[in-house]
Amino acid sequence: MTAATSTTPATGAVRIRAAFDAARAAKRTALVPYVVAGRPGIDACVDLVEQLVAAGADVIELGVPFSDPLADGTVIRNATRRALDDGMTVAGVLDIVRAVRACDVEVPIILMGYVNPLLAYGLEAFCADAASAGVDGLIVPDAQQLVALRSAASANGLGITMLVTPLSSEARIRELATQSTGFLYAVATTGATGARTDVADATLDLLVRARAAAAGVPVAVGFGISTPEHVARLAPHADGVIVGSALVELVEQDAAAAIARVGELAAATRTA
Amino acid sequence: MTRQAHAPAQPADALDGFRLDAHPMQEHFGPYGGSWIPEVLVPAATRIAHAWADARQDPDFLAEYAHLCRTFIGRPTPLQDAPRLTSHAGGARILLKREDLAHTGAHKINNAIGQALLAKRLGVTSVIAETGAGQHGVATATACALLGIECVVHMGSHDIERQHPNVVRMELLGATVHPVDEGTRTLTDAVSSAVRAWISDPEGTYYLIGSAVGMHPFPTMVRDLQCVIGHEARVQSLALVDQLPNAVVACVGGGSNSIGTFVPFVADEGVELHGAEAAGDGIDTPRHASSIAGGRDGVLHGAHTKLLQDDDGQVLPTHSISAGLDYPGVGPEHAQLAATGRATYHPVTDAQAMDALEVLCRTEGIIPAIESAHAIHLAVELASTRSSDEVVLVTVSGRGDKDLSSIIAWREGRLGDAR
Numbered sequence: 001m002t003a004a005t006s007t008t009p010a011t012g013a014v015r016i017r018a019a020f021d022a023a024r025a026a027k028r029t030a031l032v033p034y035v036v037a038g039r040p041g042i043d044a045c046v047d048l049v050e051q052l053v054a055a056g057a058d059v060i061e062l063g064v065p066f067s068d069p070l071a072d073g074t075v076i077r078n079a080t081r082r083a084l085d086d087g088m089t090v091a092g093v094l095d096i097v098r099a100v101r102a103c104d105v106e107v108p109i110i111l112m113g114y115v116n117p118l119l120a121y122g123l124e125a126f127c128a129d130a131a132s133a134g135v136d137g138l139i140v141p142d143a144q145q146l147v148a149l150r151s152a153a154s155a156n157g158l159g160i161t162m163l164v165t166p167l168s169s170e171a172r173i174r175e176l177a178t179q180s181t182g183f184l185y186a187v188a189t190t191g192a193t194g195a196r197t198d199v200a201d202a203t204l205d206l207l208v209r210a211r212a213a214a215a216g217v218p219v220a221v222g223f224g225i226s227t228p229e230h231v232a233r234l235a236p237h238a239d240g241v242i243v244g245s246a247l248v249e250l251v252e253q254d255a256a257a258a259i260a261r262v263g264e265l266a267a268a269t270r271t272a
Numbered sequence: 273m274t275r276q277a278h279a280p281a282q283p284a285d286a287l288d289g290f291r292l293d294a295h296p297m298q299e300h301f302g303p304y305g306g307s308w309i310p311e312v313l314v315p316a317a318t319r320i321a322h323a324w325a326d327a328r329q330d331p332d333f334l335a336e337y338a339h340l341c342r343t344f345i346g347r348p349t350p351l352q353d354a355p356r357l358t359s360h361a362g363g364a365r366i367l368l369k370r371e372d373l374a375h376t377g378a379h380k381i382n383n384a385i386g387q388a389l390l391a392k393r394l395g396v397t398s399v400i401a402e403t404g405a406g407q408h409g410v411a412t413a414t415a416c417a418l419l420g421i422e423c424v425v426h427m428g429s430h431d432i433e434r435q436h437p438n439v440v441r442m443e444l445l446g447a448t449v450h451p452v453d454e455g456t457r458t459l460t461d462a463v464s465s466a467v468r469a470w471i472s473d474p475e476g477t478y479y480l481i482g483s484a485v486g487m488h489p490f491p492t493m494v495r496d497l498q499c500v501i502g503h504e505a506r507v508q509s510l511a512l513v514d515q516l517p518n519a520v521v522a523c524v525g526g527g528s529n530s531i532g533t534f535v536p537f538v539a540d541e542g543v544e545l546h547g548a549e550a551a552g553d554g555i556d557t558p559r560h561a562s563s564i565a566g567g568r569d570g571v572l573h574g575a576h577t578k579l580l581q582d583d584d585g586q587v588l589p590t591h592s593i594s595a596g597l598d599y600p601g602v603g604p605e606h607a608q609l610a611a612t613g614r615a616t617y618h619p620v621t622d623a624q625a626m627d628a629l630e631v632l633c634r635t636e637g638i639i640p641a642i643e644s645a646h647a648i649h650l651a652v653e654l655a656s657t658r659s660s661d662e663v664v665l666v667t668v669s670g671r672g673d674k675d676l677s678s679i680i681a682w683r684e685g686r687l688g689d690a691r
Contacts, residue, residue: 067586068572070464071310071471074454077464081455089584115308116571120585141310142571167315167474176311187312 012136013159016108016182019058020218020239028269029231030058030240032220033247033262034112036079037062037096038088040255046099048251051259053105056266060105061139061242064093064113071141075245079252090117090126094133101134108136110161110182115143127152137161137182150179161185164210166202173213183218183240186210188225207237228268235271286348286504286511287338292328292386292496294503295535299488302611304604307488309574313467316474317574321489323394328496333389340385341500344418345375347382349501351508351665356635357652364658366651367517369505369667371529372640378670379501379529380411380482386497388415391478398422401480402466404431404459405595406438407674408482413447415480423447426466430457438674459598460587463573483526484603487574491531491603498532505665506536517665519544519654523647524617525561525597527606529669534615535605544616546654547606548646550592551619559591563602564610564617572601578610593622593678594642596670620646626682628652629672641670642678 010018023030033052038045049060065080065088072080090113097109111130118126118140127149130138137159143149144162153160159182164173166189177184188203203221210219221234222242231241243265250258299321300306309317327333341347350373354366371379391399399421403409409425416423425442429451432439439449450469455461470479484494502520509517520537522530524547537543552560560566563578570579572587580588580600592598609615625642628649632640640648644667651666658664672679 068460068464070467070573071312072464073468077454077461084586091584114571116579116581116587117585119570120568120581120583142308142574144311145307163311165312165315168311172314 011157011159012108012131013157013181015136016059016110016159017218019108020183023058023269024239027272029235029238029271030218030220031056031231031262031266031269032059032061032222032240032242033057034061034063034222034242034244035251036076036083036248037064037093038083038086039079039248039251041086042092042096044255045096046103048255048258049100050103050105052262053107055259055262057107057262059108059110059240061110061112062093062097064090064111064117066114066117069114073245075249079248090121094129094135097130097133097135109134110137110139111135112139112141115140115146115149118149123149123152127156127158131156131158139163139185144176154181163187164206166206170209170213173210177210177214177217180217183220184210184214185242186219186221186238188221188223203234204237207234228264231265231268235269241269286507287341287500289507290338290500290503292334292337294499295496297325297328297489297492301491301605301608303569304575304577304607305488305491306576307574308571308576309487312471313487313574316471316479317487317489319394319474323390324489324493327390327393333393337386337389340389341382345381345385346373347500348504348508349373351505351512353512354636357632358655360631360635361652361655363660364518364655364662364664365513365660366655367509367512367663367665368636368638369501369533369665371501372638372644372668372671376411376414377673378407378411378641379498379532380408380670381414382500382532383482383494383497383528384408384411384415384480385418387478387480387493388412388419388421391421391480392419394478396476396478398424398477399480400424400426400466400469400477401482402426402459402462403482404428404462404598405674406431406435406442407596407670409447409449410438410441410445412480413442413445416447417445424450424469426450426452426462426469428452428457428459428462431459431462483528483599484531484605485526485573485575485599485601491575491605494528495531495535495605498528499535501529501532501667502534502536505533505667509663509665513663515663516540516543518542518658518662519546519664521546521548521647521651521654521664521666523548523597523643523669524564524602524606525550525594525599525643526601527603529667531603531605533667534609538614545609545614546650547615547617548620548650549617550594550597550646551621552591552593554621555619560619561590561592561598561600562619563600564606565619567602575601575604577601577604577607593625593682594646596641596643597646618650620649624649629679638668639672640668641672642675644669
């Protein structure tokens with residue numbers, strides 16, 4: 001057994017950090033589009049991800065469909081229901097990631113999903129298979145307390161992202177920031193996912209608190225962000241912006257419009 | 273000086289001595305339970321957990337709850353002999369705990385009143401609830417009308433069409449029925465819609481859950497409130513038959529009437545506990561709702577529990593003729609009672625329940641809810657194998673008036689099959 005060398009491949013967490021660092025160096029906030037895996041179809045989803053990256057996405061967040069997404073709004077619920085009706089599974093999501101990687105897409109890919117399908121797959125097996133498929137990080141919003149998930153992710157070089165909200169205490173933000181190995185996810189509002197009309201002061205306040213507590217871990221903001229104006233307003237205050245429901249809604253109507261929207265959003269990411 | 277010193281002398285009843293903190297407040301029931309919730313829900317759930325930890329040991333809160341139990345719900349509900357049902361079974365003596373005689377016709381009101389009192393204590397102005405067939409919605413609307421709290425009931429638009437009389441009841445009681453037009457437009461979508469409304473305003477609203485399921489503290493809180501059933505039944509059994517029952521039986525969907533019936537007997541080692549799960553067309557078919565008999569460990573609505581799910585961890589659609597048992601999970605305390613063997617859970621099919629419903633009607637003059645008929649079937653089956661000096665106590669969780677359209681459809685369907 002030879003000693004570990006510097007040729008050890010970078011972990012997912014490191015690649016995620018590098019993507020945020022690169023955006024920061026370019027005086028931009030990183031743009032993180034969220035799409036539901038398997039929408040609008042399996043091959044179409046692979047094409048969509050490839051084109052979102054071409055349009056300016058710095059990191060891709062892929063939603064793993066679950067039958068009972070407690071905290072998601074109507075748009076994402078309906079899209080995940082359609083994906084499940086078309087037969088999407090956890091293994092199917094990993095196939096999509098492999099196909100995306102086969103298209104030479106190199107940006108970090110984060111999977112976001114509820115815990116039950118991962119428990120059914122087996123946490124260890126899931127983290128190992130996800131890493132080998134080309135996944136860089138995980139967001140599992142209903143299992144933030146699950147040490148076994150953090151261990152399995154860490155053992156396989158996957159970054160873990162925790163979520164904080166405007167109602168999280170300072171101590172809670174510090175705790176969750178410490179546990180986050182990719183980036184910290186600041187939930188912009190107290191409601192479920194879904195587009196909103198404006199950016200609340202509470203969101204900016206949360207970002208100030210989260211960045212202070214995160215001690216260098218990038219902070220990305222999501223929930224309710226839909227327009228270039230939102231992105232421009234948040235860009236100076238966040239290391240990344242996550243656009244979910246608004247994009248998912250466009251994908252359900254017309255994937256080309258979603259790609260065009262990401263282009264518009266990318267143009268609004270300048271921080272200075 | 274104690275409160276009792278000032279209270280007017282009253283004859284003792286079976287509710288006397290009931291305490292909301294008689295059993296420990298637990299987040300975990302062995303490997304089950306917990307708080308598997310997104311961070312957006314944590315502040316709201318934590319707030320309710322703290323409030324309940326405080327209220328459950330406050331003598332003034334208990335006094336107010338007990339007062340409303342007596343004056344509004346009509347507690348204690350009777351525990352009665354069922355001689356003709358006993359003869360029909362041909363074995364052990366069967367006792368009926370009559371929750372069907374509680375105001376609004378089912379045990380649901382015990383929970384709704386208690387949580388509405390907690391909402392008032394928290395100072396919130398609006399209560400949110402979900403409902404499937406409408407029973408929990410009606411109970412919540414009733415409690416909110418009594419206590420002067422605004423009530424919004426989320427209900428799938430498909431259920432609104434199917435359960436129109438309950439929609440009218442809720443509206444008569446001053447509640448707003450919020451139609452949910454997504455997904456299957458039934459209970460599971462109503463739950464998510466109600467939870468999302470709650471997390472949008474966790475300080476100003478209160479989510480009044482209907483069963484002993486979901487994230488901490490709901491399984492404990494609903495159990496504490498429903499334990500009034502088992503507390504009374506225990507006292508009444510000792511008074512009526514000079515002994516504790518040999519077996520206690522109740523139906524289990526989410527499991528609120530059953531956990532409330534069982535838990536006060538858990539420490540009585542000689543008392544067997546038996547739950548009747550909804551087996552629909554049979555647990556060897558895809559159409560059932562027996563989470564313990566047919567489920568695997570999983571996470572739903574914030575709790576780790578027994579769950580009907582496919583190999584990919586997606587929650588399965590369920591079927592039961594009884595809307596109240598038609599839930600893919602089960603309260604986490606039941607999952608633990610099953611795992612330790614302290615309670616035993618038995619699948620009861622639609623056909624068995626409907627036969628038992630007719631038997632109870634004809635032998636005792638009681639039309640039970642279809643939910644409760646599952647327990648009646650199991651009680652008769654258990655009693656038939658035992659000697660006449662044994663006692664089987666079964667909770668009749670609700671009355672069957674609400675089920676007449678299902679009963680009519682069932683009888684017509686069965687006549688159709690026979691042709």
